[in-house]
Amino acid sequence: MRYGLIAGLLLAVAALLGVSGPAKAEPPATFAGRPTLTFVYETEANPPRYLGKGTAINWDRPGLTLDLLRELGSRLQVNLVLERFPWNRGLYLVETGEADGIFHASYKKERERIGVYPKTADGAVDPTRAIFTQAYYLHVLRGSPVRWDGTTLSGLGDKPVGATAGYSVVGDLEAMGVPVETGKIQGLNLNKLVAGRIAAYAELENMAAAAIATDAAAYADVVKLEPPLIAKPYYLLLSHAFADRDPALAEAVFETIAEINADPAFQARASDYAAADASR
Template sequence: MLRFLRHGSIACCLLAGAPSFAAGTVSLCFERQEVLPWRTLDGGGLNFELLAEVARRLGLTLDYQSMPWKRCLAQVKANQVNGAFAVSFSRERLALGAYPGVKGGDGEADPARRMHVDRYVLVRRKGGKVDWDGKRFANVDGRIGFQLGYSIGDFLRARNVTVDEGSQQADELVQKMLAGRLVAAALGGGDAMRLMRSAYATQIEMLPVPLIEKPYYLLLSHAFVAQQPDLAERIWKTIEDVRTSPAYRRRERELTGHPGGGH
């Protein structure tokens, strides 16, 4: 497990005179995988820049822990870490932790307090027949793969397609697809764009219509919210404040091409 401590100094381009008062340490896990432009394994990317500025404003120290995604969510549920990022909303995940804007285990997460917006897209072998028109699948003559623990699995199952979630990495899904074990893969936008710039680019293609676009949040453990409800609310509100700040929006435009964009 990669583990490192960071204070709010990572996003130097956003900062101007950081206060030096002491406060507690908040432990956050994230998936052990680079998802550009949002995060890298060594603490780069927009997610880390946003959280660094949140930490600076609130006087927090953040303890980042990298691990497989399902383990990360399980540790939030077990209150072994204080939170996880970046987590899309689903009702099933309300049992794991708390989202901003959800009161009493009911309702929807508040999109104004998201960390970013991302999309899932369908990638197939070049010349493949499987298709997606924005409403329904066509010519699905095999399994569609997605990464273990990813919420896009619920989306696929709700549309009655046969799925495969036996892979941790996007690259594994592409390898399975090229070997004929999958007809397509449902990938996050950043993973898909990275793969389209890789050695696989001559063998795969990305369908133009996204499967789904959704906001991603900082999920906090139920124990953390119960013990420090005011701090939890301040963290979520500060995420909104930083994300909508002119400095962060400039950074987001630089790395995504547009504000509020997905990877």
């Protein structure tokens, strides 16, 4: 009794002080005797797919992908543990088998060494079983000479394009012959852009918007160039350890993601998130 009272008081004090909760959070549904899967994702926000920064997860409104996974757990009757880490750390945990999967991962050939993507019968990556599709955009300062017409990138001068370390766009830019300077997080890259250290910043649209919104005054002159730099499907990348241990369940995870995405009830949930964001 005394321990429970003390624990409750400590949680209340932590809430008042704004201290983040534990790095681990579990969806409400649990299934005794069923497998437990650990999935990891980033500590940065990517609205509406996952919300909030840091390690805590607010299950009242965690984000659309978290809602999808919570539904996946219920349909497959598996226990889910969700944890947040910096992106490269999350990839390492999947590669070593300490985590069973990571989201959202676009397809990169070299990532097949780290984990397993959904595949078609002929061995090709299967975009119909991706979690969703999102786009990278170039962000520049207002009045910048940088131009992107969907094919040609010009006006960089002698400065590189910034990108987040470990993100697939780094390789995309390098394949275009564009010099790239990486930074660990979105805010760092935006600060480089504002300071004039990079000519442009290539970032996922929603993640850039979320980072800009944290300090609208500081980033008031950051604008997004149209059209998108590149759009691609994003997947739940499963660990080789999990796929080898239970290939039937791994395949069921991929198949259930596609089923949930096609479910009108889940599509309505996506509309709810969009409406909430639009009202802000």
